[in-house]
Amino acid sequence: VQLVESGGGLVQAGGSLRLSCAASGRTFSPYAMGWFRQAAGKEREFVAAISWSGGSTYYADSVKGRFTISRDHAKNTVYLQMNSLKPEDTAVYYCAADKILRRQILVTQEYEYDYWGQGTQVAVSS
Numbered sequence: 001v002q003l004v005e006s007g008g009g010l011v012q013a014g015g016s017l018r019l020s021c022a023a024s025g026r027t028f029s030p031y032a033m034g035w036f037r038q039a040a041g042k043e044r045e046f047v048a049a050i051s052w053s054g055g056s057t058y059y060a061d062s063v064k065g066r067f068t069i070s071r072d073h074a075k076n077t078v079y080l081q082m083n084s085l086k087p088e089d090t091a092v093y094y095c096a097a098d099k100i101l102r103r104q105i106l107v108t109q110e111y112e113y114d115y116w117g118q119g120t121q122v123a124v125s126s
Contacts, residue, residue, distance in 0.1 A: 001025035001115060003095050008120030011085055015124070019080040021095030021117055032098035032106055033071060033078040034113055037091035037122075044094070046108040048080060052098075058106040063089075085124045092119040 007019040021033070032051050038044040048059045048069040057069050068081040078095055096113035
């Protein structure tokens with residue numbers, strides 16, 4: 001079972017990136033998915049989550065209105081569209097799968113997620 005993030009890179013402030021998280025080894029369709037990030041010298045923090053159905057999303061206040069999480073069940077892939085990027089968005093971004101099947105609420109705590117990708121670096125220059 002593997003989650004693999006891609007799409008990171010270097011972008012100027014105000015630019016956009018789309019991160020992808022491809023799952024292999026099993027389907028993650030019945031599980032909510034989340035994106036987290038960790039800046040250098042800081043703890044990992046929640047960014048966004050999407051319900052197993054895709055019908056509900058939740059965002060950290062710091063990215064609300066700029067980031068959009070989505071998923072494609074057929075491709076077993078979750079996306080994070082990041083617009084209006086700021087230097088403070090610089091971090092390693094991780095995707096993760098909720099450990100509870102078809103949980104009815106979206107959760108933001110790391111310990112609620114059990115499968116994690118290796119991360120993709122996003123750097124935003126000013």
